[in-house]
Amino acid sequence: MLSSPAEARTVRHLIDSESHADYVYMYPPRQAYRPFSPEVLQRLPQLVRHSLDHSDILNLYVHVPFCRQICSFCNLYTVRDGRADLDRYVDLVLREARWYAALTDRKQVASLYLGGGTPSILAPSQLERLVSELLALFSVAPGEVPAETALEVDPASVDVAKLRKICDAGVNRINLGYQSFIPTEVATLGRVRAERSGTRLLEEALSVGFANVCVDLIYGLEHQTDESWRTSVREVARIGPETICAYPLTLRPHTGYGRRGYDHVNGAMLRARYAMAHEILTDSGYRQETHVRWVRDGGGYRQKANHWALQNILGFGAGARSYLWDLDFRNGYSVRHRQAVLESYGRQMEAGRLPADSGFLMTDDERRRKMVALNIQSLDRTRFREMFGTDPFEEFPDELAALTGAGVVASDADRIWVPNRWLGDRDLFSQLFFSADVRRKLEEFTYDE
Ligand SMILES: C[S@@+](CC[C@H](N)C(=O)[O-])C[C@H]1O[C@@H](n2cnc3c(N)ncnc32)[C@H](O)[C@@H]1O
Ligand code: SF4
Structure with missing residues (x-):
């Protein structure tokens, strides 16, 4: 550095x-967060209120940490749990949201993003409940879904019938976490991937009627070659979703990669793969929006753009992060004691205490x-x-x-x-x-x- x-x-x-x-993608990086002192925790409602009063615009985020597997590269806050009690989780999230809603007037909700983890494991009825109740709590126009109402989707967790129901629940942007279109590379990520979840699922997703379909890819993956990277990018560009995100690999200890010693990526290789993606995507008619995102026809990522424009992002759920005018904070994080974070979130909510535990005062x-x-x-x-x-x-x-x-x-x-x-x-x-x-x-x- x-x-x-x-x-x-x-x-x-x-x-x-x-x-x-x-x-x-955030400043300060989360590694600069520190546990809040009892005094800051006591002032938290005041700090949140002051931040929210700063603007009539608000962005909402919900973290759904459950995943069917923990992928080798992933250092996000997730829990391996296909059998989680999702109704209870939705209840807790809404309880947390009510607590914050009591601190503020209704706002113009510019975006609502359900991320994870794998929020696509929620049933459409649970999604619908989350979207409608969150808007009822925060929005000046609760009958209108925000211009970006987004859901992160693990391609293995859906079929086209479920995608249609997700669309009917009010979601207008889906973020498909493909990472690679090469089956052998996907397998080395420790990912479960259904046979239908490759090219065909993406083609079907584009027919459902979402305003914005986004595909995430990562360069620098173990066993990826220049040629296999080009193949993945070309395949997505050929199918043509509105948004394509190509992320350079971030490596962290205590991940699958870290444990098996894949702990270094070469800067020249990353630069070369970035350049390959840029050339393929611009040649295919995409416009570059940032160094990780290329778009066409209404593509984009509003919540990220709003975050970078210093709008308030208020997050709910275990491991969720909030980026507010006066402070950034999060509801726990761990990659070594994942279950403990979830349990602590549940305990705090049931005891009527806010689950925020650490962050940074701006x-x-x-x-x-x-x-x-x-x-x-x-x-x-x-x-x-x-x-x-x-x-x-x-x-x-x-x-x-x-x-x-x-x-x-x-x-x-x-x-x-x-x-x-x-x-x-x-x-x-x-x-x-x-x-x-x-x-x-x-x-x-x-x-x-
Ligand atoms: C918040 S994550 C979404 C996770 C989602 N469950 C998924 O895998 O589909 C958004 C994107 O960040 C990227 N990402 C996550 N971890 C990464 C890492 N260690 N290095 C680079 N990109 C990463 C992936 O492309 C992922 O789809
Ligand atoms: S990459 Fe996505 S699916 Fe895999 S563990 Fe991370 S959040 Fe879960």
Whole structure:
């Protein structure tokens, strides 16, 4: 990681020396979260209320951590459990949501995202209940589903009949976590994959009537080759969902990969695979939206875009994260004691206590850093000035001078951006804007969670 602005001068060197940085999709990264003190926990309702009062717009997230298997690369908060009591889980989530709803006026709900884990294991009736009750609690227009009402779908957990019911329940975007279209690669992820769940399922999904079908792929997987990666990307592009996300692999200890020693990926290889995906997708008519997302005809990922625009995202469920104006927090996390997090969530909710346990208190300085770190690929200077009363070049003169000096960031009066040539390295540049406090916390962090 780049540890000071001065080191930005070596940005080109880092790129040349095959360095790579993990995907920066939140700021601060969760490794900078710390357990909340009793005083902060006591102030939590006040902090949440103050954050929600800051805006008329709200985004809702529900974490459904249950999965049929724990995939080798995955370090998300998930529990291996195909027999979970999902009705009880939905009850707990709604109880948590009611608690937060009592703190705030109704809002314009810009997005509702059900993620995981595998939220597609919910029955359509459970989904419908979640969507309608959450909107009844938070929305100024509870009869209207948000422009993005999204569900993450494990392709092995659905067939076209279930997808139709999911669509009828009000879901207008599905996120299909394929990761690869090569059966042998999928098998090495430890994934159960039904025979129908490849190409045919994706074609069927596109016929159901969702406004936005998204396919997730990962590059850098064990046993993946340049050629097999191209095959996966070409296959998805040929079928043509509205959104394609191609993520560089993030490696973490205590995952299947970590345990079997697959713990290093080469930066040059990742850069090459990023470039391959970009070429195939743009040649197929996709427009690049960020360094991990290509879209066509109404594609996109609103909740992520809204998060990066510093809108409030309020999350419910075991392991859920909330990103609010005054603080980020989460309802537990562990990859070593997965069941304990779920049990603790249930106990807290049944005792009438909030399950939030750790996070990060934002300051004005951290919000400015968040805005630049998450949006360096295309930062609206006018919007930044409206929000903070100052220009990014005044706030971060050394960092931006170093990046523009190295030729990897450009600017005009309205915008700062990473030119296409360097977009694949956006995460290296984002890290330059991390505060000293966040850097210290990242350095102190140990993966014994
Ligand atoms: C929140 S996860 C969704 C998980 C979902 N259950 C699934 O697998 O379909 C969203 C996407 O992040 C990506 N992802 C998850 N873990 C990753 C990792 N360790 N490295 C790179 N991408 C990852 C995957 O493409 C995944 O589909
Ligand atoms: S990748 Fe998806 S399905 Fe696999 S363990 Fe992670 S959340 Fe579950």
